[in-house]
Amino acid sequence: MLQSTVHADMIELTYRDAVREAIREALRRDKRVFLMGEDVGRYGGCYAVSKGLLAEFGPERIRDTPLSESGFTGAGIGAAMAGMRPIVELMTVNFSLLALDQILNTAATVRHMSGNQFGVPLVIRMATGAGRQLAAQHSHSLEGWYAHIPGVKVLAPATLEDARGMLWTALQDPDPVLIFENVMLYNMTGRIAVNSGPINIDKAAIRRAGRDISLITYGGSLWKTLEAATALAAENIEAEVIDLRSLRPLDDATIITSVSKTRRAVIIDEGWRSGSLAAEVSTRLVEQAFWELDAPIGRVCSEEVPIPYPRHLENAAIPQASKIIAAAKAALGRA
């Protein structure tokens, strides 16, 4: 897979723009691709991701759906089995629960259950995460749940390059791929190469190199973790920040290599702590790098409550840089 080259011309855009450009490119390159979901067409997408695409590609390929998550997700599965390459948008992760039957019982099972006769080359995108005061039915982070399911792949693009590049690669995958876009990232602005394109979806990335501790995270928490790493650097603690990028499969090699070097790890995950993706990463470290560790593994996860509406409570419920700093210092015995 191509990585974006640093020599190309750069453009400024938002994460939302990057996702839109990825969808536009896919629609242009492959006539089997279409986008389907609630308010993706005339409204322009709940988070304005698909704004303008209806005018460019028409209502057959930018397909507004009724509020029938199970129905149109299943329709995406069937269309994929019949040779199309649908992108299903599920507005938010909480609504995806209405389509969980189709995702788990059909998309994830068909290849194995049919003895490899049928596959489901489907991409499902959805928004995830808290931070917009949307309360307890629009703010959860359930990507870790989905990462529990064999038969699907789970991606969490945290950077503009990944938002731009993961979709096409996911569409080439012969199996269902779920892409989780953290709601706090849509307005994030930055510069990427004009010719940014498809990018690998199976490797974790070191977003900041460091020797003292590994901070392992993904999605919206990446930026809080980098902020924490900068603050730690002011205190002579050099943190290595790993962006998992793919939550299923997990790139064990990158995690183990990093922790074998730093000998300390804190995992930052916006999912609830119990039974979380952070728990999975932690267990893999214990299984594969136990003798390399100099300190207990730390976790910064969401508090075990439904995400509340008021700003101060919402902030207290999810990982923040201050908690990450404290957890890192604790792992280093400098609390």
Add this chain to the structure above:
Amino acid sequence: MSSNLDKPRLSRTHAFDLLKQMIRIRRFEDKCAELYTQEKIRGFLHLYDGEEAVAVGVIPVLEKRDRIVATYREHGHALVRGVPMTTVLAEMYGKQEGCSRGRGGSMHLFDRATNFYGGNAIVGGGLPLAVGLGLADHMREEDIVTACFFGDGAVAEGEFHESLNLAALWGLPILFVCENNLYAMGTALAISESETDIQRKAACYRIASEAVDGMDVVAVEAAARRGVRSVRETGKPYFLECHTYRLRAHSMFDAQLYRDKAEIETWRHKEPIVRFRQWVEVNHMIHPEELERIDAEVAAEIAEAVIFAEAGTWEPIEHLTRFTYAEQAA
């Protein structure tokens, strides 16, 4: 509405075929029940006895390029569609020579060669899938019909309503076939539905619909011809409700506490095979020796299937995780 186009051409050959297919399913299911008691087949086993006229009436009307989505009570559909009885039975044995490599069992027969998109064991779960198959064909402007079978139980599921709405809204080439056997497992239709006239629900979504005596294979075939022709001509869905009855228990674990023996006996008098057989005999459309020939051919096919399944092999445990995801081409 009805025209000569839709009338089954009841030649002697055709009558023979219809009767043979129904008997073939019935005897196969009898053998399955026997093999289940011998513990050759395990898990859940849902038999189709009494409902044969639906699959036999509908499926031969479809073309090879058409697609089928079925339920967990789908042995008959697979057999009529042309999935070999050998691989169907091997699947139920769990052998890797089975039509789904032995991974699915009785409830998950799949066959790519005949566009058989599976037995689905989530009630209502196959309907959105059928919508997607139809959507793909609609977008590519292909002349393909997807036939989606489901029971009366599925009608209570949200996926039923979502799917009918989507199919009608988007004008998708789907033949919905409701096999209304009056019971969702052990719960009677009247206990689960405020409106028990199921085809009226389709009409609410502006889908052309009709109900037919699902114990009469000739009537089912005529209705299926109308339905398939309508879907091909309009590109829009058609809804066919077949009134039928399951003569055996829901599965092998069902004591049938929820229905009277008298009710079952009443339906036995309407059962499709005896009824059609009597009709063809009275009308001299079949010779006694042809009936004997059906018995002999079906018995031989079943015997061959049992030999095939018995001789089948177990998938090596090292293959357990294969095909959870696609494998790279070698």
